[in-house]
Amino acid sequence: MLDVLIIGAGPIGLACGIEATKHKLNYLILEKGVLVNSLYHYPDNMTFFSTSEKLEIGGVPFVSNNPKPRKHEALEYYRRVAEKFQLNINFYESVKGIAKGGDHFVVNTSKGIYKTKSLVIATGFYDLPNKLNIPGEELSKVKHYYTDPHPYYRQKVVVIGAQNSAVDAALECWRKGAEVTMIVRGPEIANRVKYWVRPDIENRIEEGSIKAHFNANVTKVEEHSLTFMKDNKEHTIPNDFVLALTGYQPGYDLLKMAGVNISNEKTMRPSYNEANMESNIRQLYLAGVVVGGMETAKWFIENSRIHADLIMNDIMQKIKGESQSNSK
Known part of the structure; x- marks a missing residue:
């Protein structure tokens, strides 16, 4: 049984993995493609709008040769971050089903079945074009x-x-x-x-x-x-x-599969608590740009990095609460 399963190995999914590592949680990151899959599919010569320090995760400095980093620099940076923290990631493994089984989730993938106490969906929005x-x-x-x-x-x-x-x-x-x-x-x-x-x-x-x-x-x-x-x-x-090139949207099939409600039909924004990023499903969390629904220009790496801290702190509080309850 995992403490937490993270779906998506983009920058925010990696940030969640880093925080899980720091808290010594038993975790796994699932990625249907390559590391930072969305960034990999960006145009080859793309320059980020953000400066390099705003793309940093895990306290690892992002040193760029340019005022605004390029795609190939970002790929190199996130590879180094994954190596530094020895993040536990399964690549080329897509999620086929999510079910709530009592106090845990059962996640079926293209390669296996996992049971986890907490689930984090950090899938971004670049996979589905409008x-x-x-x-x-x-x-x-x-x-x-x-x-x-x-x-x-x-x-x-x-x-x-x-x-x-x-x-x-x-x-x-x-x-x-x-x-x-x-x-x-x-x-x-x-x-x-x-x-x-x-x-x-x-x-x-x-x-x-x-x-x-x-x-x-x-x-x-x-x-x-x-x-x-x-x-x-x-x-x-x-x-x-x-x-x-008319924009992209989150993977709503995965959100619906997990039972996440859509709180705003206009923006298609999923339901979540801003204090801890928990969705309407207990211990199912949303992280990164997926929380914006169709408002894909609202969330970026730089302003959603904090989601990892909020989520893992809440998971630790729940674990602590359960431990105290069981000891009585």
Whole structure:
């Protein structure tokens, strides 16, 4: 029987593992992919908005050669953290079922069955893209993730979206020889775009290097074209690839499987106690950006690192309380 099972080996899942180690709890971290799986799937040349010290966990310094760390530096840092604390992690093991069995949880995975007194879900939000739900979205030319600009050299690329990921992809692909068109639902580039990138994309649009259609919506994708609506008119343009970078959402299937309530139907925010991060299910905790539901821009590594302390302190208090009760 485990004291605590942690689902997700992202930065916050690792932080939970570190705190469990410090409290000498019997724990295990399950990860369906690689270490910090979401970060691994970020664009290869991505620069973080946060400075390196705000990405630190476990009191381990994050030394970067840049004012803002790059993806490869973050991967190296979190590998070193996992090694320093010898974190107990099972990789490539996905959760298939969660059931409450009296005073413990039974977790079925692709490789085994585990029993645990406490459960922490720290799965982030990057695994499930927000779909367009339009004809042609299933075509292989439509990508919901972007990693590298090289495949789009001399190609006609439409980038859908106006947040950081879309802007980075548009600029990189254009600089590597793609003909880039942006389709933006709103009237302008998003305000949350990194402050050192926003002037770059606005200048490229203004000079016509990157075409942009604002207040527009893609309605159909075909093998060699794309159709969108703007000003109540239908427009069709030649197209080779579509980068639909329209955001992502938490793994609600896992939350529902565990019995976690959704407290806000608009934001799809799950129920939890801010004081200890415990959900509506006793001893089932939520950590990291998963607590924000669809408000994925509200929580980051830097402001959710504290979740690990809150959770493990509460688990220790419950263990202490049970011990005192049993001794009477």
